[in-house]
């Protein structure tokens with residue numbers, strides 16, 4: 001696990017949540033102050049969910065308006081922050097988030113849109129307990145803060161494995177010192193993911209593997225770290241194999257003669273998705289043992305056993321020498337061609 005990653009149950013229920021709640025309300029307030037529509041407009045640029053975001057933005061949320069309203073006068077503006085945090089502000093000028101300030105003619109709310117209203121912090125000469133510190137805030141508070149603006153594209157984050165396990169936005173993103181040109185990542189993929197997923201690193205080190213370590217593919221080609229509606233954060237559509245067939249289109253079918261496990265159990269019933277000690281990423285070292293998992297009369301009621309002439313001591317071992325179109329065929333019901 002990453003050094004700064006603390007599993008959720010260890011950090012939850014501290015008092016920080018309560019004392020910093022006001023700051024988050026301030027951020028929510030700020031957003032309504034400058035208008036939901038503006039944020040929605042900026043966020044929707046280049047985003048598919050733009051229309052949805054705008055629709056949501058149009059009706060102000062009642063729960064927000066009922067909350068103890070932070071005084072707009074508690075916001076000091078980023079120019080004030082700059083007077084003491086000149087170095088931070090200078091580095092931030094090229095950050096995509098700086099566009100927020102430019103929208104307000106350079107007098108926008110950049111810093112405080114994440115760190116919360118800063119008046120008390122400024123007046124105390126920099127009391128760190130009067131400003132949102134991401135280094136000590138709970139994952140929930142951090143996510144809520146970022147999601148005040150990013151809920152449009154990552155609405156379900158808290159319900160995903162990452163969100164639920166207490167992995168927060170700042171475990172993968174750095175707002176001030178990103179190590180990538182886009183997406184503000186703390187480290188490029190796959191190093192970012194391997195920081196916590198050491199077991200996956202070992203899988204990609206197998207003799208046969210998808211070329212992720214070589215930089216030809218990324219974890220996020222197959223997974224959406226922010227969550228999907230599918231198991232294991234897999235990027236798929238309604239067709240459960242889409243994660244593989246977007247690249248291996250020839251296996252997608254539809255075929256006149258389908259091999260049912262492709263659609264029922266999916267590609268991973270025969271292939272490891274990351275890496276394998278076996279050629280073709282197969283889950284078994286011998287093709288026959290792979291096939292006989294199902295094609296043994298006693299094993300599976302739907303898959304027929306092999307015909308009696310399939311003597312396993314000889315040429316019948318290499319099943320795919322004859323049953324070549326193992327993913328499906330338009331010409332042969334036993335996948336010969």
Ligand code: HEC
Nearest residue numbers: 076080081083084111112115118122125126128131132133
């Ligand atoms: C009067 C000077 C002053 C102003 C103005 C000021 N700060 Fe600070 N800030 C400080 C000092 C001093 C610290 C403590 C520095 C330290 O411990 O390294 C601090 C600490 C912080 C921290 C915590 C740093 C950490 O190490 O975790 C954050 C975040 C922060 N300021 C944000 C802001 C923001 C946002 C604004 C504008 C709203 C702002 N500051 C305006 C003086 C100021």
Ligand code: HEC
Nearest residue numbers: 081085088089092097110111114134170173174175176177
């Ligand atoms: C997009 C949200 C966001 C905005 C906008 C933002 N910060 Fe931060 N700030 C963070 C996060 C997250 C951290 C924790 C360190 C990191 O991720 O880089 C942080 C850390 C800090 C720290 C602690 C020192 C450090 O680098 O760890 C200071 C000081 C600070 N911010 C000041 C500012 C000032 C001043 C501005 C405006 C120029 C600003 N921040 C704008 C999110 C933001």
Ligand code: HEC
Nearest residue numbers: 042043045096113114145146148149169173175182183184
């Ligand atoms: C006040 C609204 C607001 C808040 C709060 C906010 N963001 Fe953003 N974020 C934006 C906008 C606007 C953009 C720029 C979109 C664009 O350029 O198309 C952006 C862009 C990004 C990007 C994409 C950068 C790129 O290279 O395309 C990432 C990643 C991101 N934000 C992460 C975060 C994280 C993490 C937090 C919390 C620490 C956060 N944001 C808080 C409004 C916000």
Ligand code: HEC
Nearest residue numbers: 143146147150153154157162167168169172183220224225
């Ligand atoms: C487990 C790591 C991880 C976590 C946690 C994470 N992100 Fe990301 N994020 C990524 C990666 C990797 C990318 C770039 C690849 C991609 O687009 O899927 C990205 C891209 C983005 C982008 C730009 C592209 C887009 O999808 O809009 C935004 C904005 C963003 N993340 C915001 C957030 C916010 C807000 C949170 C917290 C609620 C968060 N991320 C949590 C890894 C993560």
Ligand code: HEC
Nearest residue numbers: 002005161165167171192193195196219223225231232233
């Ligand atoms: C800060 C640590 C951390 C980082 C960084 C991280 N993860 Fe995770 N990830 C976790 C934890 C914790 C879990 C849940 C427990 C487990 O499965 O290990 C998890 C689970 C997963 C799962 C399984 C989901 C499920 O439903 O079982 C996938 C897939 C995943 N992560 C992909 C990624 C990808 C891709 C990246 C890089 C973009 C990444 N992770 C970065 C901590 C992290």
Ligand code: HEC
Nearest residue numbers: 190193194197200210212217218219221222232234268273
């Ligand atoms: C070729 C597509 C693909 C790529 C690339 C990929 N994954 Fe996966 N990953 C999958 C599939 C499919 C599963 C589900 C396996 C299953 O259900 O048996 C999975 C499962 C996982 C799991 C859950 C635990 C497990 O092993 O079953 C984690 C964690 C994970 N992947 C992390 C990563 C990380 C980190 C990377 C990048 C280093 C990555 N994956 C790259 C397709 C991929």
Ligand code: HEC
Nearest residue numbers: 209210211217221222243244247267268271273279280281
């Ligand atoms: C982003 C595109 C992409 C995705 C998604 C993808 N693959 Fe691949 N796959 C490749 C490429 C490119 C190769 C060949 C180069 C190599 O060795 O990595 C390959 C190789 C393979 C091989 C080995 C072929 C051989 O001749 O040895 C198998 C088997 C395979 N993929 C299965 C899968 C499965 C199963 C999934 C879904 C979990 C999947 N792939 C998802 C791009 C992809």
Ligand code: HEC
Nearest residue numbers: 241244245248251252261262266267269270280287320326
């Ligand atoms: C019933 C088991 C099984 C299932 C399910 C399966 N495959 Fe295969 N696949 C194989 C076998 C066996 C081979 C090796 C064929 C050979 O030896 O020539 C193979 C080979 C491959 C290859 C290498 C190129 C080729 O066509 O020979 C790719 C790519 C591939 N499979 C992708 C997929 C994808 C994507 C899926 C899901 C849509 C999938 N496979 C589902 C058994 C399966």
Ligand code: HEC
Nearest residue numbers: 260261269290291293294302303304319323326333334335
């Ligand atoms: C996960 C279980 C599973 C695996 C593994 C599997 N199959 Fe199948 N196979 C089936 C099912 C189910 C059918 C459909 C039987 C039917 O339609 O009556 C089928 C059908 C077939 C048929 C057509 C039989 C007929 O009468 O229509 C052949 C040939 C076949 N499989 C060969 C193979 C070979 C060769 C392998 C190994 C590369 C293999 N299968 C791996 C489940 C499996």
Ligand code: HEC
Nearest residue numbers: 288291292295304305306307315316317318319321322334
């Ligand atoms: C030398 C070529 C050859 C090899 C190698 C081979 N088969 Fe066959 N297989 C056939 C032929 C020919 C038939 C068609 C028999 C018929 O039409 O009655 C067949 C039929 C089948 C059927 C359909 C049975 C039915 O009742 O519908 C299955 C299942 C099957 N093979 C599985 C396998 C498996 C599993 C392997 C590897 C262990 C394998 N085959 C290896 C030639 C081969």
